[in-house]
Amino acid sequence: MSMRRDTLRWNGWGRLGESAGLSREREHWLAGELSRRLRHPLSPPPPPVGIDQIRLPPTKLSTEIQAALRGACGDAGFSVSVLERVSHSFGRSLPDLLRLRRGDVPFAPDAVVFPASEGAVASVLRIAAEANLAVIPFGGGSSVVGGVEPRTLRGQAGALSLDTTRLDALVRIDRESMTATFQAGIDGPALEAALRSHGLMLGHCPQSFEYSTLGGWIATRSSGQSSSGYGAIEDMLVAVRVVSPEGVVRTLPAPRSATGPDLNHLVLGSEGSIGVIVEATLRVHEAPAVIEDRGMLLRSFADGAAVVRDATRAGVRLAVMRLSDASETALFEALRHDPARRFDVSAAALSLLRRMGYGDGRCALIYGVETASRREARQALREMLRIGRSRGGMPLGASPGRAWRRDRYRTPYLRDWLLDRGVAVDTFETAAPWSRIEGVRDSVVRGMQRAAEIHAGAGLAMSHVSHSYADGASLYFTLLYPLDPSNDLLQWESIKREVTEAIVAAGGTLSHHHGVGLDHLPWLTREKGALGLAALRSARATLDPRGLMNPGKLL
């Protein structure tokens, strides 16, 4: 098993013993700063319950079915322990954490299976079909949209969580074609380590990189922080194998085809609804010799967006581009503030910046290159500097980018720390054409602020652009608000609904890369149209006529 349960937090982000890495002074200072910025008293919730305090209903599986599943997956591949059942009950969204901390587990799987081969996956689906059990494919379990919560349809006799993390082998490398085939339960670090030993890399770095799997990336149409350089998961996928209840769907490894609709695109975004993704062939790259990150300050979000847009269109070979709006920039500045220092250099710098026109609207842009040679890196950074300067950009050197790269997988730990202090953090995201980017951003930030004020008394809303295309970009939103511990789920739901309405009303897509899950389902028909969705549901019904696979969700 590539992810050892006993090393992971069952009710929070990531690994035991890891944290956001703030010093005690910094923690203290940040807590004060946040309550000052939120201008609202905070009510820390009761401390999280222990796993031993959680009572689950007994498994609904008969001893025969349990024996059959044990037979298919081996003793090590079957569990009805409270820890495994609870760990497979949720993803890692804000409402997931709220419920886990309270020990409130309304939907637990009746068992968790860990098949170690394609044959074992097929056996589990056969047993589930006979016993009328729902099957929820589970990779890293990092869904933030309720994608892995085990729901059952009326009449289903129970639910299995099918954990794919034992399917974690490198199957083959085709060096000449620069492709690699993996079993789909491999996680980000193991996949990159396997490639690195061949001098190769994939370059898919979602925020969940350390705790998510290849199969999960494909199932959710994931996109990583280096999408400017390496594309999103659909750009990487060459071919795929899926075990569905009716048999195997596989696609041919070809660089391109015109043989009818592309079946890879029925699998990409299928969110567990058509079967279990067991294997995938991916485009890989030579590991870069040079990695360099830079920061740049812009006077306004509009200037920053123009730089990102122009650089994308000009084909500047950047791996990463990330533009923070003024609020997020201000928070980063605050996080970089060192309360231990007697003389705060940033205050002096700030006043100078203001005089140069980088006032409250200033936005930080981080960008990075990953290239084979210094020459290529220099060239891309030079091009970027030229584009940036034409929009009034001021170079900030290497340190902001370095800080971002160092901390990029640690930010989610901050969420647990904030929750402990009574601050809820939720994130929203969308994508829109360039002509609507500012309009969508403004509407959604206003919507977040309004929703937080109504339902939480206050809010701190931020946004950034982290994926850009010739025709548009993603928008990622972060909202901090005072938690109401007596009413936290309803509070979250109200805010989520209002912000999602704001996104959809402004013409943004429901999700750029989080997926649909349970949380975006109510808006899906508006985005895809009833008829288009019906067509997808028919395709699903052919692969899974009894509706075993991740029921009650996408299709």
Next chain:
Amino acid sequence: MSMRRDTLRWNGWGRLGESAGLSREREHWLAGELSRRLRHPLSPPPPPVGIDQIRLPPTKLSTEIQAALRGACGDAGFSVSVLERVSHSFGRSLPDLLRLRRGDVPFAPDAVVFPASEGAVASVLRIAAEANLAVIPFGGGSSVVGGVEPRTLRGQAGALSLDTTRLDALVRIDRESMTATFQAGIDGPALEAALRSHGLMLGHCPQSFEYSTLGGWIATRSSGQSSSGYGAIEDMLVAVRVVSPEGVVRTLPAPRSATGPDLNHLVLGSEGSIGVIVEATLRVHEAPAVIEDRGMLLRSFADGAAVVRDATRAGVRLAVMRLSDASETALFEALRHDPARRFDVSAAALSLLRRMGYGDGRCALIYGVETASRREARQALREMLRIGRSRGGMPLGASPGRAWRRDRYRTPYLRDWLLDRGVAVDTFETAAPWSRIEGVRDSVVRGMQRAAEIHAGAGLAMSHVSHSYADGASLYFTLLYPLDPSNDLLQWESIKREVTEAIVAAGGTLSHHHGVGLDHLPWLTREKGALGLAALRSARATLDPRGLMNPGKLL
């Protein structure tokens, strides 16, 4: 109507009065050269019949249905004339031309409709559903795989060809997002002209560019000669509207989404089976200021393929790359030979080339840049030269590329000219990972040669690479063989079957960009798998439950 029927050849390629543009001397010389190379006597077929010699069965449509269709499309939008019915009976494959020249039209539509609005398309589908008529969407009619031939299912009362070419408007341009929305019946030249008046361009240049439509490009997953620079049609497509018998399917214009499977990819490659594509939004580009083409000679196909692969992976900003194998290179050299000149300079040059190691295996590579500035053009050409030289490439300057660009839409006219002289030309194409490119090419060329020798006594087989990707490339094959006028269809069918078997057996995809149509249908299950195909068929059945749309083909 953007394509005036009276300016087009009804039984051959393209426009009346246009030709391959060979002088009389050159024609004479080429005919001799071909019969010398084929080493086989040629039997010119009887001259093509006139349109007035073709007898079609009367339309099966009642006067009521004809009146209803006239009501939906207007008098100018309805025809039962022999010319329109025959012109909508075939695409432009070799067997299509063979039958047209003989006046053998086994499947003619009972009427042709030319709806001029989305509403009119919907009305036609409603009338067809009520009257139980098959509907075959028809754009430019340039299919070379039998994609537009009107077939009906048992029990259907007749067939309508639905010509989309009156849906030819530019709907809107979003300059900030660099996208343009068109009605889908617009043809290549009209689309580029509309964009050019805004300083923009699309860059989609299939061989059929002058006689194919946007909707056809999407329906067939088309890819053009400048795919290195601008991508294939799926890279250009942002959003689409399709009128299906059950209603409208439309997608949201977003640069990217993670809201379940991408419905654009159900439309791309649907080949008329789910409805009529009426509108599409596309990514467009600034029209380039600089267009430069170059030629390079390599000592072997393997060297050339390595140059194409390395340049693609290095991201050299080329719009076009086209590598001919040794046979195709030799034919181009012959076509450039000028029989009017007393002193043939090429013979002397050839002997020099041989001494430098560019012998019978030499391959010509043509590549071109389309850039905003001379500086970018120079940089890309310099990078390409460096890569080429590292594989023994010899620069040939600008003239081979210029000749290719000038003649690129004229080559299909040569096919008619050759048919007149008893030489059949068929083309095959596939794509494969780089690790299999040489193996696939060798197997298919051997397969073509063997099939031609068995079924035609002789053959001249050639290939080129014209679309390249980081992980693989396309392979395009041309086969010339002596026509057997007494048995031409069976002769074609036998060769087609054997070559397609060779492609599939070698692991190539059934089609890189021609599509499936009738001709590749027998192999489709092997490529996509029975279950994957069944899922697509279910999706189709939801949009077209009675099977009206282009029946008997893809889905």
